[in-house]
Amino acid sequence: MCKGLATLPATCLKSAKDIKHKISFLLQKPEPQAADQKQMKEKNAAAAAVKRVPTATEVKKWKESFSHVMNSDTGRRVFSSFLRSEFSEENMDFWLACEEYKKTGSSKLETRAKRIYRQYVEADAPHEVNLDGATREETRQGVENACPNCFDEAQRKIYVLMEKDSYRRFLVSKLIQDLSQNKEMKNCDCVENRQTLTGGA
Template sequence: MSGCLPSNPWITDDTQFWDLNAKLVEIPTKMRVERWAFNFSELIRDPKGRQSFQYFLKKEFSGENLGFWEACEDLKYGDQSKVKEKAEEIYKLFLAPGARRWINIDGKTMDITVKGLRHPHRYVLDAAQTHIYMLMKKDSYARYLKSPIYKEMLAKAIEPQETTKRRQVELSIIAGCLLFSLQRSKGLFQPNGCY
């Protein structure tokens, strides 16, 4: 006979975890917002992070960069039968001379992209997308992390009660270990033959 199995953590009446981690929750968790500062891909993969970054880019008058990147993602992972139409739309909106949301890419990348658009496929805009991604990563991302937009998001972020309790327990364990080490190093602790 065996003892009771632990309860399944995925089965619960408490929906707090799911509510706090919904894709576009109004106020995200502190851990989620802090994760955006790990690297640019963490920010861009998170729908709420991307939304916040888009807001920042619009304030900097460079929102078209993320718009272009998202359009390229849609082209890559969208319906195969609409690739030609989508590629043309993206060209007209972001790359054509006088485009409404024109993006700034170098001449070499533009040449590669325009040549590729003669025979469009899912990855025809990869060179331009990579250029814009690197531009956002190296330039806009660092400014975003220093911006009031990110700092305010971090300040307003929710720290679930469970996380707070866990940190308090971890800190008390660490404090106990430090005290033990200090006592042992000063010879105040005598281990009655345990070691």
């Protein structure tokens, strides 16, 4: 078998080595693949939530205040869909990651804190959120001594950013207008159906 390999041209051997190197590299990195699968599941869940038409009461509440959006699972998913259309979904992803982080057991705090920091906070992170230098530095120091509230200030800043910036555009977006119109049409359909059933005019 070795004799057979020796007779192959050097370019073939180099290609084989390159392929072997790439495969071993991919096999050594299961975490990003798992993260990608998790992100895909979250995106699919968000898409499913948007397909499930929210109630008229939900949409009305979302228009009243940003806190109503953030306190509703469906509201957060619909808002995430809007952020995705603006290429700023990392803000919601970071906010949700911080919420999950607060529930983390003490034995996993350090690992998760570093992962969140590397993914969202540090300069040139893959999904870097818009934080000022002082907050970024404060968060970096907090991560070194990981505790449940080391992301609190950064999370608060991103919440305010979404509320003051993205939420205002969300209120006048086609997405929220379509949801409002869908509810109005459904209400009309219900009235018509009721009138047909009762023989009303």
